Amino acid sequence: MSVPVPxxxxxxxxxxGPRRPRHTVRPGQLASLAxxxxxxxxxxGVDGGGRPAVLGVIRPTPYDVTLIGGLWTAQVLAxxxxxxxxxxxxxxxxxxxxxxxxxxxxxxxxxxxxxEVGRVPPQGPSAGAPVVVVRDCGIxxxxxxxxxxxxxxxxxxxxxxxxxxxxxxxxSSLVGIQRVSPDEAAQIGxxxxxxxxxxxxxxxxxxxxxxxxxxxxxxxxMIRATDAESxxxxxxxxxx
Numbered sequence: 001m002s003v004p005v006p007x008x009x010x011x012x013x014x015x016x017g018p019r020r021p022r023h024t025v026r027p028g029q030l031a032s033l034a035x036x037x038x039x040x041x042x043x044x045g046v047d048g049g050g051r052p053a054v055l056g057v058i059r060p061t062p063y064d065v066t067l068i069g070g071l072w073t074a075q076v077l078a079x080x081x082x083x084x085x086x087x088x089x090x091x092x093x094x095x096x097x098x099x100x101x102x103x104x105x106x107x108x109x110x111x112x113x114x115x116e117v118g119r120v121p122p123q124g125p126s127a128g129a130p131v132v133v134v135r136d137c138g139i140x141x142x143x144x145x146x147x148x149x150x151x152x153x154x155x156x157x158x159x160x161x162x163x164x165x166x167x168x169x170x171x172s173s174l175v176g177i178q179r180v181s182p183d184e185a186a187q188i189g190x191x192x193x194x195x196x197x198x199x200x201x202x203x204x205x206x207x208x209x210x211x212x213x214x215x216x217x218x219x220x221x222m223i224r225a226t227d228a229e230s231x232x233x234x235x236x237x238x239x240x
Contacts, residue, residue, distance in 0.1 A: 041054045041055050041057060041084070042054065042055050042056075042057055042077065042080045042081050042084055043080065044077060044080070044210075044212070044221055044223065045208075045210070045221040045223040045224060046222055046224060047219055047220065047221055048220060053212075053219060053221040057081055057086070057155075058081075058084065058130040058151065059151070059153065060151060062148035062149050062152070062153075063148055063153040063173050063174075064153070064155075064168075064171055064172045064173055064174075065154070065155040065156070065172055065173065065174045066155075066156050066165070066168045066169050066172040066175050066176070067155060067156070067158070067176040067178075067210070068158045068159075068160065068161060068176065068177045068178065068180065068188070069157070069158075069176060069177065069178030069210060070159070070178060070207075070237055070238045070239055071097060071136070071240040072207075072208075072236055072237050072238075072240065073176075073178065073208070073210060073236075074134060074136065074155070074157045075101055075233055076223055076225060076229055076233065077134075077155070078090065078101065078112060078132075078134055079229060079232075081132050082105055082111040082112055085130070086130045086131065087113070087131045087132070088111060088113070088131075088132050088134060089113055089115065089120060089123060089131060089132070089134070089146070090113065090115065090136060091115050091117055091118075091119075091133060091134070091135045091136065091137060091144065092114060092115075092116075092117065092135075092136040092137065093117050093136070093137055094136065095114050095116070098112075099114070100232060101232070101233075102114055104232050117137050117142065118142060118145060119145075120133065120144070120145050121145075123146065125149060125150070125151040129151075130151040130152070130153075131151065131152045131153075132152075132155060133146050133148075133152065133153070135154065135155065135156045135157065136157045138159075139158060139159060139162035139164075140162060140163065140164055141156060141168075156168055156172075159239070160180060160181075160184060161180060161188060166187075166191055169188075169192065170191075173214070174212060174214060175192060175212070175213055175214070176210045176211070176213075177192075177202055177210065177211045177213070178205060178209065178211075178238055179202065179203065179205040179206075179207075181203060184202075184203075185199050185200065185202035186199060188202060192218075193215055194213070198211065198218060201220075206222075207235075207237050207238050208222055208223045208224075208225075208236030209221070209223075210222075223236060
């Protein structure tokens with residue numbers, strides 16, 4: 001007759017673990033359980049104090065971003081989002097402006113893919129394969145075939161404050177603004193509820209600086225391009 005040896009595993013069930021009281025919560029307490037979330041995401045530059053500014057683009061909920069700015073900034077962001085593991089889908093009417101970026105990422109299908117305007121197929125986003133759709137479709141982008149969804153964010157690039165900008169800004173979770181004219185700055189300041197100093201600053205921003213804002217929060221951020229980014233895209237510029 002064999003005698004169980006303390007510490008030996010039960011056949012087929014593994015080791016016997018330590019005996020501790022069970023940890024239970026009542027159903028009403030479940031909503032209070034949460035994991036702390038830090039500043040994770042894409043480093044989009046540095047703030048006024050030189051600290052990294054991080055944007056969490058990849059989210060389990062629909063997320064729309066409108067960037068009134070230049071192609072250079074949109075492409076730097078696309079590269080950095082691809083580096084975090086997101087699949088970048090670029091819907092553009094100027095594919096030649098993006099082809100170098102696709103080659104640098106390893107070719108079409110290797111992180112960044114190009115599609116003609118209105119020809120973007122369903123992407124099947126998931127937590128393990130999140131998608132960021134970058135819409136570079138001019139000043140009047142048509143309705144996109146892909147809307148923001150869980151694990152699928154949409155970034156719309158506008159070269160300046162076009163007639164459709166107000167509607168896009170209204171539905172966006174985040175708006176980025178680079179240098180604009182004083183008249184455009186006044187309109188944007190009204191739409192986003194900016195203060196007088198922030199509104200005036202929009203017409204004097206240097207290349208590579210973006211004001212990222214929501215209805216409540218705002219932050220000026222400067223992109224510091226890496227050597228690889230500068231070698232591929234050149235120096236920061238507002239217009240192309």
